[in-house]
Each structure stands twice: as structure tokens, then as C-alpha cells.
Amino acid sequence: MRSYHAIVLAAGQGKRMKAGENKQFIKIRNKPLIIHTLELFNRDSWCTSISLVVNPKEEERIRDLINNTAFQKNVQIVKGGKERQQSVFEGLKSMEGYSGMVFIHDGARPFVSLDSLHELAEATFTHQAALLAVPVTDTIKQVKNNKLLETLDRSTLWAAQTPQGFHYDMIFKAHQLADEQNYTGTDDASLVERTGQQVEIVQGSYDNIKITTPEDLKRAQAFIDPEEPEEKI
Numbered sequence: 001m002r003s004y005h006a007i008v009l010a011a012g013q014g015k016r017m018k019a020g021e022n023k024q025f026i027k028i029r030n031k032p033l034i035i036h037t038l039e040l041f042n043r044d045s046w047c048t049s050i051s052l053v054v055n056p057k058e059e060e061r062i063r064d065l066i067n068n069t070a071f072q073k074n075v076q077i078v079k080g081g082k083e084r085q086q087s088v089f090e091g092l093k094s095m096e097g098y099s100g101m102v103f104i105h106d107g108a109r110p111f112v113s114l115d116s117l118h119e120l121a122e123a124t125f126t127h128q129a130a131l132l133a134v135p136v137t138d139t140i141k142q143v144k145n146n147k148l149l150e151t152l153d154r155s156t157l158w159a160a161q162t163p164q165g166f167h168y169d170m171i172f173k174a175h176q177l178a179d180e181q182n183y184t185g186t187d188d189a190s191l192v193e194r195t196g197q198q199v200e201i202v203q204g205s206y207d208n209i210k211i212t213t214p215e216d217l218k219r220a221q222a223f224i225d226p227e228e229p230e231e232k233i
């Protein structure tokens with residue numbers, strides 16, 4: 001067993017969801033999205049504890065939700081920042097003194113499997129830094145100012161997912177450096193990559209979607225509710 005601490009991010013606004021509120025509160029089969037995600041880690045015996053990073057304005061609402069759900073694990077609430085990267089850094093800072101494995105996960109990804117969590121934990125234990133990702137299936141065009149520049153070699157392209165797992169000291173230092181240098185990346189592994197450290201890729205599942213748009217929400221309903229018919233495409 002490879003134990004880890006999970007940082008779950010929920011401090012975004014969900015602008016692309018256009019729901020008029022943070023998408024984390026949207027109910028999928030009568031349960032808020034963020035509760036579905038927290039339940040994954042609550043169920044995993046390899047996960048020792050959880051930090052939930054929230055928007056300070058939503059702290060009370062989230063606390064109420066947590067108090068109304070029977071979690072066996074301690075869920076520590078941490079106040080997030082304006083951007084995702086700042087929210088992660090706040091989560092890491094709140095754990096100062098910890099020295100083990102930490103998983104960083106989007107609250108908006110409620111479908112990561114137990115197998116993927118454990119494969120990631122094994123890889124993180126061995127390599128100090130690892131992420132779930134899947135090979136891209138579309139043909140990817142590079143475009144600038146609406147002008148097509150080139151078609152990229154798909155065989156070298158993978159789509160990054162979360163969780164991403166790290167030894168605490170390594171990811172804390174990578175975030176500290178990015179913060180000092182005003183560098184913003186779109187995931188946490190990229191902050192480690194720029195320090196010259198190798199990050200191991202673990203093939204995840206195409207089901208581990210990030211719920212970003214209303215269309216993703218429809219897919220999520222279909223995943224969770226077996227009685228709901230699949231959408232015809």
C-alpha cells in the first residue's frame with residue numbers, strides 16, 4: 001500500500017459551464033459534483049487525508065455539504081486563490097512539514113478509477129513525480145491568429161489529466177519557484193518539468209473527463225446514472 005494525501009481543488013468559478021454558480025455545486029444524480037469527487041478519495045484506503053481548496057466566499061456552503069456527508073476521512077478546508085495554480089500552492093503551503101506523497105486533483109474530475117489511483121501511487125513512489133494522461137485521439141492542428149501553422153505528430157501527444165502525484169518537497173519547491181518567477185503553467189507537472197526533473201506518464205482512462213462545459217455535464221449524467229440512455233450523436 002502506497003499512502004498519499006489528496007489536495008482536491010474546488011475554488012474555481014466554472015465560467016465555461018455557464019451555470020451562474022461554481023459548477024462544483026451542480027447536482028449529478030442528486031449529489032453535488034464536488035461530493036462525487038471527494039467520495040472517490042474517501043473510498044480509497046491508500047488515501048490518508050484530504051485537503052479541499054475552496055473559494056473563501058463559498059467556504060460556509062461547502063462546510064455544510066461536507067458536514068451533511070458521512071466521510072470517514074478528515075477533510076481539511078483551505079482557502080484558494082484567484083487562479084488554479086495559486087489554489088494548489090495554498091493547498092501545499094497548508095501542509096508544511098509533511099513529507100510524503102501528495103496527489104493534486106481537479107474537483108471537476110469525478111470519474112478517476114481506483115485502479116488509476118493505485119497505478120499513479122506506485123509510479124509516484126518509484127519516480128517521485130507522475131501524472132495520469134491519455135494519448136490524444138484527434139488530429140491536432142497548431143493555429144495562431146486563426147492561421148493554421150502545422151499538423152502536429154499525434155503519436156507524440158498525450159492529454160494530461162489529474163490526479164498528478166508528487167513527493168511533497170519536490171512539488172512544493174516547483175510551485176515556490178514558479179511563484180517567484182511569475183510563471184504560470186496549466187498543470188502541476190509542467191512546473192516540475194521546468195526544474196529539469198523527469199515526470200512519469202501513467203496511462204489513464206478516457207472516462208476521467210474534466211467537467212468543464214454543459215455538454216460534459218450530460219456525459220457525466222450518463223456515466224453516473226445507468227438508467228439514463230446514452231446521448232445519440
Ligand SMILES: Nc1ccn([C@@H]2O[C@H](COP(=O)(O)OP(=O)(O)OP(=O)(O)O)[C@@H](O)[C@H]2O)c(=O)n1
Binds near residue numbers: 015016081084211
Ligand atoms: N482559482 C481556481 C481555479 C480553478 N480551481 C479548480 O481547478 C479545477 C480545474 O479547473 P477548471 O475546470 O478550469 O475549473 P474552473 O476554473 O472552475 O472553470 P472555468 O475555467 O470554466 O471558470 C477545478 O476543479 C476548479 O475548481 C481552483 O481550485 N481555483
Ligand SMILES: C[C@](O)(CO)[C@H](O)COP(=O)(O)O
Binds near residue numbers: 186187
Ligand atoms: C490540470 C488539468 O486538468 C490537466 O488537464 C488542466 O490543465 C486544467 O486546466 P483548466 O484551464 O483549469 O481547465
